[in-house]
Amino acid sequence: MxxxxxxxxxxxxxxxxxxxxxxxxxxxxxxxxxxxxxxxxxxxxxxxxxxxxxxxxxxxxxxxxxxxxxxxxxxxxxxxxxxxxxxxxxxxxxxxxxxxxxxxxxxxxxxxxxxxxxxxxxxxxxxxVPREGQDAVAEILGALDDKIAANEGIAAAADDLVRARYTELAASAPGSVRLDGLGRPVTVNVPAADIGPGENYIGLEHIAKRHMWLSGWADASAVLSVKKRFRAGDVLFAKLRPYFHKVGLAFVDGVASTDVHVVRPVDGRHRGWLLAALSSDEVVAHASALSDGTRMPRVKWADLARREVPWPGEPRAREFGAFADALAERVEAAASESAALAALRDALLPGLLTGRIEATP
Structure with missing residues (x-):
C-alpha cells in the first residue's frame, strides 16, 4: 500500500x-x-x-x-x-x-x-501498482471512455449540421410561421403519486446548454413533486432562465420538471423544424427578453407561441424534418451505446483498482 x-x-x-x-x-x-x-x-x-x-x-x-x-x-x-x-x-x-x-x-x-x-x-x-499495471488499467478503461467521447462528437457534429442547415434555409425562407403553428405545449401536470418508479425523469440538470439532443436522464423513483409527462419526439424547452439555452429533443418517454415547457409537434413531419427553431439563438434571445422575474426569470409559453420564425415552405420543411430525424436516430443509437459503455466502465473500475480483476499489460 x-x-x-x-x-x-x-x-x-x-x-x-x-x-x-x-x-x-x-x-x-x-x-x-x-x-x-x-x-x-x-x-x-x-x-x-x-x-x-x-x-x-x-x-x-x-x-x-x-x-x-x-x-x-x-x-x-x-x-x-x-x-x-x-x-x-x-x-x-x-x-x-x-x-x-x-x-x-x-x-x-x-x-x-x-x-x-x-x-x-x-x-x-x-x-x-507498478507502472505496467497502471498502463493496463488506463488502456482498458480509457478505450471505453474514448468511444464514449467519439459518440459525443457524433452528437455535436449532428447538432452543428442541423443548425447550419436551418440557418441556410431560414435565410432564404419565403415566409414565416408562429411557433404555436409548429408545436403545442403539454399542460397537464402529473402528481408524484402517479409517477411510476421505473419512469425516466429529465430535469434542468439533464439538459445540456446549446445541445439539442437529450441523451441523459434519471430514474423517477426519487421524484416527490408534480411533473409534466412527455413522449419520445417531444421538444423540451427550459422556461427557467432561458438564457442558459437548454432546449432538446427527447429520445424516451418520461416526466419532466415543471420548469420545462414540453412542446409536442403539431405535425411529426415538422418536428425537425420545430426543434431547430426553438433551439435557435434568435428564439432563445426572444425568450430571455420576455422572461419574468429578476432572480429566477421564466418565460411563458404564450409569449413563445406568438413568435414568428422563418418558414421555408412545406416541401423543404418536410425534407428538413427527414434530415433531422435521420441524424437524431444516429445520435440516439450513439447515446444508447455510450450508456452501455459507461455502465461497463463503472462495473470494471472497482475490480481493476483493487486487483480483483487482473489487468493484463
Whole structure:
C-alpha cells in the first residue's frame, strides 16, 4: 500500500479570471482560448492555463465536492477545484481512474459547505501498482471512455449540421410561421403519486446548454413533486432562465420538471423544424427578453407561441424534418451505446483498482 500523496501531487486552482488574459502562470497567445474548469467540469473558457494536459480536476468545495474530471488539454482550473498531477513515473490517466474510484465525496469534511483538503487527499491509502499495471488499467478503461467521447462528437457534429442547415434555409425562407403553428405545449401536470418508479425523469440538470439532443436522464423513483409527462419526439424547452439555452429533443418517454415547457409537434413531419427553431439563438434571445422575474426569470409559453420564425415552405420543411430525424436516430443509437459503455466502465473500475480483476499489460 501507499499514500495517495506519493502517487499524485495536488495544487489548488486559482480564482476565475476576469475579462482579458488571466494573471499567470501561463498567458495565452492572441486568440487562444482554454477550457475553464470549476468544481463540476467545464464552465467556460479562459485566455490562459494553469493545468497541463492530462490533468485530473477534483471538485474542492460545495455540492460538487469530490467530483472528478479528466482534462485532455491544457486548461484553467478555478479555486473551486483542485488540480491532481501524476508524479514522475505514474500514468496520468490511471490517476484519473484511481481518484474516480476512491469515492472522494465520502472523505469531505463540513456539512453546510463541504470541503476537500490536501491533507485529506494526501493521506488516503491506495494500492501500490507498478507502472505496467497502471498502463493496463488506463488502456482498458480509457478505450471505453474514448468511444464514449467519439459518440459525443457524433452528437455535436449532428447538432452543428442541423443548425447550419436551418440557418441556410431560414435565410432564404419565403415566409414565416408562429411557433404555436409548429408545436403545442403539454399542460397537464402529473402528481408524484402517479409517477411510476421505473419512469425516466429529465430535469434542468439533464439538459445540456446549446445541445439539442437529450441523451441523459434519471430514474423517477426519487421524484416527490408534480411533473409534466412527455413522449419520445417531444421538444423540451427550459422556461427557467432561458438564457442558459437548454432546449432538446427527447429520445424516451418520461416526466419532466415543471420548469420545462414540453412542446409536442403539431405535425411529426415538422418536428425537425420545430426543434431547430426553438433551439435557435434568435428564439432563445426572444425568450430571455420576455422572461419574468429578476432572480429566477421564466418565460411563458404564450409569449413563445406568438413568435414568428422563418418558414421555408412545406416541401423543404418536410425534407428538413427527414434530415433531422435521420441524424437524431444516429445520435440516439450513439447515446444508447455510450450508456452501455459507461455502465461497463463503472462495473470494471472497482475490480481493476483493487486487483480483483487482473489487468493484463
Amino acid at each position: 501507499a499514500r495517495l500523496g506519493e502517487v499524485v501531487a495536488f495544487t489548488n486552482g486559482r480564482a476565475r479570471p476576469s475579462a482579458g488574459p488571466p494573471p499567470a502562470p501561463h498567458s495565452a497567445s492572441a486568440g487562444t482560448a482554454y477550457p475553464m474548469y470549476g468544481a463540476n467540469g467545464v464552465i467556460g473558457t479562459a485566455g490562459g492555463f494553469n493545468a497541463e494536459r492530462d490533468s485530473t480536476i477534483v471538485g474542492r468545495v460545495g455540492s460538487y465536492c469530490g467530483i472528478v474530471h479528466f482534462a485532455r488539454e491544457r486548461c484553467w482550473v478555478t479555486d473551486n477545484a483542485i488540480i491532481a498531477t501524476a508524479r514522475e513515473g505514474v500514468n496520468p490517466r490511471y490517476v484519473y481512474y484511481l481518484l474516480k474510484g476512491l469515492g472522494l465525496n465520502h472523505h469531505r469534511i463540513g456539512s453546510g459547505q463541504p470541503l476537500l483538503t490536501h491533507a485529506i487527499l494526501n493521506g488516503l491509502a491506495v494500492r501500490d
